[in-house]
Amino acid sequence: MRLKxxxxxxxxxxxxxxLFSQKTAVKVACIGNSITYGxxxxxxxxxxxPAQLQAYLGDGYEVRNYGVSGRTLLxxxxxxxxxxxxxxxxxxxxPDIVLIKLGTNDTKPQNWKYKDEFMADYQHLIDSYKALNSxxxxxxxxxxxxxxxxxxxxxxxxxxxxx
Numbered sequence: 001m002r003l004k005x006x007x008x009x010x011x012x013x014x015x016x017x018x019l020f021s022q023k024t025a026v027k028v029a030c031i032g033n034s035i036t037y038g039x040x041x042x043x044x045x046x047x048x049x050p051a052q053l054q055a056y057l058g059d060g061y062e063v064r065n066y067g068v069s070g071r072t073l074l075x076x077x078x079x080x081x082x083x084x085x086x087x088x089x090x091x092x093x094x095p096d097i098v099l100i101k102l103g104t105n106d107t108k109p110q111n112w113k114y115k116d117e118f119m120a121d122y123q124h125l126i127d128s129y130k131a132l133n134s135x136x137x138x139x140x141x142x143x144x145x146x147x148x149x150x151x152x153x154x155x156x157x158x159x160x161x162x163x
Contacts, residue, residue, distance in 0.1 A: 104143045
């Protein structure tokens with residue numbers, strides 16, 4: 001009788017934890033510019049960094065790419081990320097983790113004139129994700145090293161030394 005009770009209790013606990021409380025995948029939103037999007041990458045759906053992250057993390061995670069080419073962190077920049085549909089979609093996704101990789105396009109002369117607003121705009125972006133009901137963990141990624149020739153619109157020195 002005691003063995004039957006223990007077996008029934010074990011079956012109840014096993015079934016209830018497996019059937020009624022299965023955890024959904026951890027949702028990861030990758031926010032960024034063309035580097036996140038994967039522009040100029042062959043087969044970006046498999047080779048962009050968000051796609052590679054999904055392959056690495058596996059089925060317990062759902063990684064989505066919300067990168068938009070040419071976008072800036074600066075709200076006064078020529079193409080602000082916060083004015084894109086991907087920004088809204090990333091928030092509607094209710095992610096558990098948000099990876100933010102912006103700043104490269106902000107070093108262009110037409111955008112860098114607003115450099116004094118960079119930190120405040122960054123904080124505003126972070127706060128907009130922190131305010132989500134999912135209360136995501138926010139991870140800030142630094143801009144990657146720039147190998148463009150001197151005189152190009154993106155300023156490699158600013159990326160290396162300031163961002």
